[in-house]
Amino acid sequence: MAIIEVTGVRKTYAGRDVVDGVSFSVDEGEIFGILGPNGAGKTTTVECVEGLRIPDAGTVRVAGLDPVADHDRVTRLLGAQLQESELQAKLTVREALELYAALYPAPVDWRPLADRLGLTDRLSTRFAKLSGGQKQRLFIALALIGDPKVVVLDELTTGLDPRARRDTWKLIEEIRDGGVTVLLVTHFMEEAQRLCDRIAVIDRGKVVALDTPAGLIRQATGSTVISFAPSRPLTGPDLARLTALPGVASVTPPDREGALTVHGTDETVTPFVSLLAGLGVTARRLRITETSLDEAFLDLTGQDA
Numbered sequence: 001m002a003i004i005e006v007t008g009v010r011k012t013y014a015g016r017d018v019v020d021g022v023s024f025s026v027d028e029g030e031i032f033g034i035l036g037p038n039g040a041g042k043t044t045t046v047e048c049v050e051g052l053r054i055p056d057a058g059t060v061r062v063a064g065l066d067p068v069a070d071h072d073r074v075t076r077l078l079g080a081q082l083q084e085s086e087l088q089a090k091l092t093v094r095e096a097l098e099l100y101a102a103l104y105p106a107p108v109d110w111r112p113l114a115d116r117l118g119l120t121d122r123l124s125t126r127f128a129k130l131s132g133g134q135k136q137r138l139f140i141a142l143a144l145i146g147d148p149k150v151v152v153l154d155e156l157t158t159g160l161d162p163r164a165r166r167d168t169w170k171l172i173e174e175i176r177d178g179g180v181t182v183l184l185v186t187h188f189m190e191e192a193q194r195l196c197d198r199i200a201v202i203d204r205g206k207v208v209a210l211d212t213p214a215g216l217i218r219q220a221t222g223s224t225v226i227s228f229a230p231s232r233p234l235t236g237p238d239l240a241r242l243t244a245l246p247g248v249a250s251v252t253p254p255d256r257e258g259a260l261t262v263h264g265t266d267e268t269v270t271p272f273v274s275l276l277a278g279l280g281v282t283a284r285r286l287r288i289t290e291t292s293l294d295e296a297f298l299d300l301t302g303q304d305a
């Protein structure tokens with residue numbers, strides 16, 4: 001069942017549609033990713049879901065409620081991650097947790113929450129003295145303190161080292177496993193691939209693709225990648241036959257070790273093997289892999305994240 005429904009949302013600033021007819025729905029209990037290049041309209045879109053911005057057209061529903069007209073009720077259902085500037089530097093972790101717990105009618109007990117997020121030995125530490133990872137864990141705690149059904153996390157792991165990022169991913173999975181739906185805005189492909197059940201790729205204000213991570217990869221051209229070093233150089237007509245195989249999108253020239261890379265589809269593999277056999281060529285260091293979500297993203301948006 002959909003817990004978030006975004007239909008035809010448009011937001012215009014200075015005559016420019018920064019969100020241009022965005023539609024998607026998020027099922028209860030999933031981690032739904034919003035991925036896109038800088039300035040694509042991701043934050044504007046999720047802020048419409050949070051009721052912080054009013055769409056110029058289209059509708060948003062969170063558990064059937066309008067985030068603007070029913071703001072108080074939606075605030076109780078939806079936990080949003082704060083921006084760093086929204087917490088006072090001198091506030092201690094305990095004070096922040098107590099303060100935010102007081103804002104909700106039925107908050108969870110913050111002590112076990114702090115414990116789960118590894119903040120118990122930091123309760124007396126002032127916000128300004130926390131490490132980046134500890135700040136992010138506190139933001140997650142504050143987003144969960146009202147016992148929400150949905151949490152919105154925007155660029156949560158930006159600026160974290162790889163270890164802290166992985167720890168945060170584990171926490172996000174635990175949140176989902178606890179029955180909370182997660183709307184996650186991210187720049188990181190690895191994060192999107194690892195965490196998200198489905199991803200909407202937003203580019204220039206529009207949803208250009210919406211699928212599971214594996215589905216997005218399949219949608220990209222050249223999603224099956226065959227790399228091999230032929231036992232003799234393939235040139236002229238042999239190379240032309242390779243390029244003409246079913247599904248081949250591109251063949252990159254040999255690298256320094258003589259390996260070629262063919263971007264094709266599942267349909268390319270068997271004819272590829274037959275062609276080499278027919279030519280009497282052995283494929284050394286043969287690897288057949290799927291393209292990465294990174295490459296799929298580039299293909300879908302024509303740019304880097």
Ligand SMILES: Nc1ncnc2c1ncn2[C@@H]1O[C@H](COP(=O)(O)OP(=O)(O)OP(=O)(O)O)[C@@H](O)[C@H]1O
Nearest residue numbers: 013014018036037038039040041042043044045187
């Ligand atoms: N209040 C505003 N007034 C004018 N322009 C705005 C406003 N808010 C956002 N924009 C513009 O809308 C576009 C989309 O911004 P948004 O923050 O939604 O993008 P984003 O995809 O979240 O980008 P990033 O990944 O860089 O955070 C940007 O060009 C931004 O400058």
